[in-house]
Amino acid sequence: FEKLDDTMMKTYPTKVYRKRKKAAMVNDPGEVKEIQANVRTIPGIITQRGCTYAGCKGVVLGPTRDIVNITHGPIGCGFYSWLTRRNQTRPENETSENFMTYCFSTDMQDSNIVFGGEKLLKDAIQEAYDLFHPKAIAIFSTCPVGLIGDDVHAVAREMKAQFGDCNVFGFSCEGYKGVSQSAGHHIANNQIFKHVIGNDDSRSDSKFRVNLLGEYNIGGDAFVLEELFEKCGIELVATFSGNSSIDHFANAHTADLNLIMCHRSINYVAEMMEVKFGVPWTKVNFIGAEQSAKSLRKVGAYFEDPQLISRIEEVIAEEMLKTDEAAAKYRPGTEGKTAMLFVGGSRAHHYQDLFAELGMKTLAAGYEFAHRDDYEGRRVLPSIKVDADSRNIEELHIEKDPERYSQALQDRKAALMEKGMEFSDYEGMMAQMEKGALVIDDISHYEMEKLVEVYKPDVFCAGIKEKYAVQKMGIPLKQLHSYDYGGPYAGFDGAVNFYKEIERMVNTNVWGLIKAPWSTQSAMSAKYARGKH
Ligand code: CFM
Ligand code: HCA
Numbered sequence: 389f390e391k392l393d394d395t396m397m398k399t400y401p402t403k404v405y406r407k408r409k410k411a412a413m414v415n416d417p418g419e420v421k422e423i424q425a426n427v428r429t430i431p432g433i434i435t436q437r438g439c440t441y442a443g444c445k446g447v448v449l450g451p452t453r454d455i456v457n458i459t460h461g462p463i464g465c466g467f468y469s470w471l472t473r474r475n476q477t478r479p480e481n482e483t484s485e486n487f488m489t490y491c492f493s494t495d496m497q498d499s500n501i502v503f504g505g506e507k508l509l510k511d512a513i514q515e516a517y518d519l520f521h522p523k524a525i526a527i528f529s530t531c532p533v534g535l536i537g538d539d540v541h542a543v544a545r546e547m548k549a550q551f552g553d554c555n556v557f558g559f560s561c562e563g564y565k566g567v568s569q570s571a572g573h574h575i576a577n578n579q580i581f582k583h584v585i586g587n588d589d590s591r592s593d594s595k596f597r598v599n600l601l602g603e604y605n606i607g608g609d610a611f612v613l614e615e616l617f618e619k620c621g622i623e624l625v626a627t628f629s630g631n632s633s634i635d636h637f638a639n640a641h642t643a644d645l646n647l648i649m650c651h652r653s654i655n656y657v658a659e660m661m662e663v664k665f666g667v668p669w670t671k672v673n674f675i676g677a678e679q680s681a682k683s684l685r686k687v688g689a690y691f692e693d694p695q696l697i698s699r700i701e702e703v704i705a706e707e708m709l710k711t712d713e714a715a716a717k718y719r720p721g722t723e724g725k726t727a728m729l730f731v732g733g734s735r736a737h738h739y740q741d742l743f744a745e746l747g748m749k750t751l752a753a754g755y756e757f758a759h760r761d762d763y764e765g766r767r768v769l770p771s772i773k774v775d776a777d778s779r780n781i782e783e784l785h786i787e788k789d790p791e792r793y794s795q796a797l798q799d800r801k802a803a804l805m806e807k808g809m810e811f812s813d814y815e816g817m818m819a820q821m822e823k824g825a826l827v828i829d830d831i832s833h834y835e836m837e838k839l840v841e842v843y844k845p846d847v848f849c850a851g852i853k854e855k856y857a858v859q860k861m862g863i864p865l866k867q868l869h870s871y872d873y874g875g876p877y878a879g880f881d882g883a884v885n886f887y888k889e890i891e892r893m894v895n896t897n898v899w900g901l902i903k904a905p906w907s908t909q910s911a912m913s914a915k916y917a918r919g920k921h
Contacts, residue, residue, distance in 0.1 A: 439563030443572025461530025466493035534562035568757030577656035602650030605630025607875020652733030676741030707880035723747035
């Protein structure tokens with residue numbers, strides 16, 4: 389890493405170097421150190437991050453099929469977030485609502501910026517209502533809306549009162565509202581909690597009822613998990629928000645346990661549900677066969693039901709036959725190979741388990757927009773400085789619901805904690821990564837190119853912005869956002885797909901035929917940040 393520090397970071401102007409250095413370190417799981425995260429990207433740097441609107445509308449609400457999601461803003465914002473994330477859905481039947489195939493936008497023009505866009509928004513909501521009579525309409529603010537001061541919440545209240553039979557609510561998720569998508573997650577969590585969760589108290593009489601939080605059904609992941617839960621006899625009340633319906637959210641508070649997949653994007657809902665309704669949460673990971681088995685066993689341990697536990701063991705044994713067989717088949721082609729993972733806020737951690745199952749080493753990893761707790765574990769939460777950017781995002785004040793709070797679930801949690809079961813915790817990425825691996829937050833495009841040049845990993849995992857730049861350097865890039873039109877990769881079936889795909893990628897001869905820039909141009913790095921300053 390010393391060499392890397394010289395070649396990668398030291399080419400930055402001094403001020404930039406000082407800042408970026410705090411966001412990169414050599415990992416030591418025994419002594420996890422403070423990493424800089426969730427701060428503004430330095431102007432001039434090419435970041436891989438997205439905006440707050442993307443995190444709210446695209447990520448958290450996008451996968452819900454029966455809410456009409458109206459983007460209040462210029463058409464590009466709505467178009468960009470229209471199904472590019474590959475979140476799939478499966479309506480209950482042919483006539484069930486599914487608005488995901490539509491892109492709703494107010495298509496704001498210059499005159500609306502000058503004279504205000506509230507009238508335009510009202511008209512759009514009315515039009516959507518007249519056409520579809522949906523259960524709910526959500527409004528998402530883009531940058532210009534905040535700048536001109538349209539009050540989307542007042543419009544939402546007015547339209548909701550006027551309709552009487554349609555839940556209308558807004559999100560102040562202007563792109564610039566926070567330093568990344570992460571602020572958008574928080575805003576989405578707040579509004580879903582305020583306007584939807586708890587609206588329906590009905591509950592089925594099945595014995596084991598859980599929610600899955602932070603699973604977005606990219607490439608069909610949620611379908612695999614739904615099937616797995618069903619096989620075990622566990623009812624999924626709601627998934628936030630893969631393959632979801634607003635009705636699932638409305639009675640999510642009746643579940644007995646919240647399982648958190650992606651901690652970054654949805655931990656706020658879990659926390660608020662626990663305070664208000666007493667539903668405990670625990671961290672799970674359904675990426676990789678080992679982790680999937682461990683996560684299922686956690687559910688068994690929670691309910692302490694011998695029949696459920698033995699059913700879960702049967703299912704694991706059956707599923708593991710498939711994954712063991714596939715690992716044995718593909719591992720000879722992957723053993724000892726190396727990977728780097730730079731993804732949003734949880735996959736850079738979770739997918740390391742899949743690589744480990746292939747005998748591959750993770751050389752470097754980092755998140756685009758996670759917070760220190762996603763790196764260092766939730767124990768650092770009290771020591772995280774709340775800066776002006778974070779203060780900009782509303783923290784809801786939640787209290788116990790006097791009627792619906794479940795003391796019984798809290799008592800169960802307390803008893804299980806006595807026995808060593810973990811709740812309300814996430815130990816973060818660094819504790820699990822090897823000593824000597826690199827951890828870099830909000831990696832810049834330039835740093836990424838340097839990493840590839842110096843370490844030449846066998847596969848680089850990132851997104852569409854990185855994909856072709858890295859591949860032109862002769863290194864295959866696996867998109868861990870969209871899965872490159874592949875997947876599912878979650879659960880046991882997903883693991884088999886992933887093993888196969890990675891074995892193919894790291895052994896494809898074509899990469900050797902590409903001349904990487906550094907093999908023809910000796911001073912590639914000079915083109916970037918060096919000099920001038
Ligand atoms: Fe969670 Fe996600 Fe991720 Fe994320 Fe995202 Fe995504 Fe991601 Mo792209 S919610 S943090 S904001 S796991 S869209 S499904 S792939 S960056 S690592
Ligand atoms: C987003 C969505 C994204 C982008 C992926 C990418 C996704 O952050 O707005 O950069 O390839 O998963 O679709 O993270």
